[in-house]
Structure formats: structure tokens, C-alpha cells
Amino acid sequence: MNNPHFIMPKVRIVVADASRARLFSTDSPKGDLTEVDTLLNPEARLHDGDLTTDRPGRQADSMNGGRSAMEEHTEPKEVEAQKFARELADNLEHSRNQGQVEKLYIAAPPKFLGELRKHMKPELKAIVAEEIGKDLSQMNPREMRKHFPERIK
Incomplete structure (x- = not known):
């Protein structure tokens, strides 16, 4: 049914990896993706040694005859x-609180997608229409569009 008064919900398509998130919109269910914002994390592209010079101290571990870190160590790139x-x-x-987004489609490498989920509030998770566990970040919008549902609504 063609309804001339059909209003497209405020949809955002998020294509991200640990170094960049690109946010897209579309003006129709089968429309092309239009980039509306980009968030950058340049630290993710640095080598671990460039991110920190402070390593946890080490001490002798007489139980195992070896050495162990005095604290749990997380790689600097993972922290970033x-x-x-x-x-x-x-x-x-x-954006959701401001009424700018009513539905989300997200594509990210599985590890980053999992990390993103950890930080999403339940209200934000509730508007996620689809998640794609793939790295599409290097694709152009036309190539990306093929990985999302034919109709984005």
C-alpha cells in the first residue's frame, strides 16, 4: 500500500570498528545510505608500545617457579x-534521548560488537532492529547497503 503520508522512522545505521564509527541514515526503506556523522578513535590504530610505557610490575612467583604480573593486564588497544x-x-x-533515533542497525566485528553491547543501556538495546557481526567499515555506502535488509524500516 502506497501511503503518501508514510513517515520513515528515525533510523541510524552504524558501521563501526575499534577505530571508527560511521553513522548513516536513509530516507526510504530501500534507499541509499547517507553518512551523517563519523566518530574517530585514532588511538586504536597505534601500537601498544605507543599507547603506554607503564607496564605492571613483576614479582617472583615461588609457587610456580616463574614470574607473574602483579595486576591483571589488559592490552592497551583493548582498553582503547x-x-x-x-x-x-x-x-x-x-541521540535516542533527543528523539533523533528510533531504530538502529549495527554492523561491527564480533569482538567490538560484544563490547558495544556491554555499554548499551536497555532502552538503547530495545531499538536495535538488527546486528551484523562483520567488519564493513572499509566498504563504501553502496557496498555496505547490500549487507543490510532490503527494506530498512
């Missing part, structure tokens, strides 16, 4: 990915 996932989730939550 976690920060970026939180920043992206906060950005999307802000």
Missing part, C-alpha cells in the same frame, strides 16, 4: 576499544 565502545554507546543513547 572499550573506551571507544562506551563513547559510541553514549553518543547513540544521547
Whole structure:
């Protein structure tokens, strides 16, 4: 049924990895993707050694005859990915609170997608229409569009 008064919900398509998130919109269910915003995390592209010079101390571990880290160690790139996932989730939550987004489609590598989910509030998770666990970040919008449902609504 063609309804001339049909109003497209406020949809955002998020294509992200640990270093960049691209946000797209579309003006029709089968329409092309239009990039509306980009969030960057340049630290994700640095080598671990460039991110930190402070390593946890080590001590002798007489029980195992070896050495162990005095604290749990998380790789610096992983820490940066976690920060970026939180920043992206906060950005999307802000857009949702402002009434700018009513439905989300998200594509990201599985590890980053999982990290993003950890930082999403239940209200934000509730508007996610589809998640794609693939890295589409290097594709152009026309190539990306093929990975999302034919009708985005």
C-alpha cells in the first residue's frame, strides 16, 4: 500500500570498528545510505608500545617457579576499544534521548560488537532492529547497503 503520508522512522545505521564509527541514515526503506556523522578513535590504530610505557610490575612467583604480573593486564588497544565502545554507546543513547533515533542497525566485528553491547543501556538495546557481526567499515555506502535488509524500516 502506497501511503503518501508514510513517515520513515528515525533510523541510524552504524558501521563501526575499534577505530571508527560511521553513522548513516536513509530516507526510504530501500534507499541509499547517507553518512551523517563519523566518530574517530585514532588511538586504536597505534601500537601498544605507543599507547603506554607503564607496564605492571613483576614479582617472583615461588609457587610456580616463574614470574607473574602483579595486576591483571589488559592490552592497551583493548582498553582503547572499550573506551571507544562506551563513547559510541553514549553518543547513540544521547541521540535516542533527543528523539533523533528510533531504530538502529549495527554492523561491527564480533569482538567490538560484544563490547558495544556491554555499554548499551536497555532502552538503547530495545531499538536495535538488527546486528551484523562483520567488519564493513572499509566498504563504501553502496557496498555496505547490500549487507543490510532490503527494506530498512
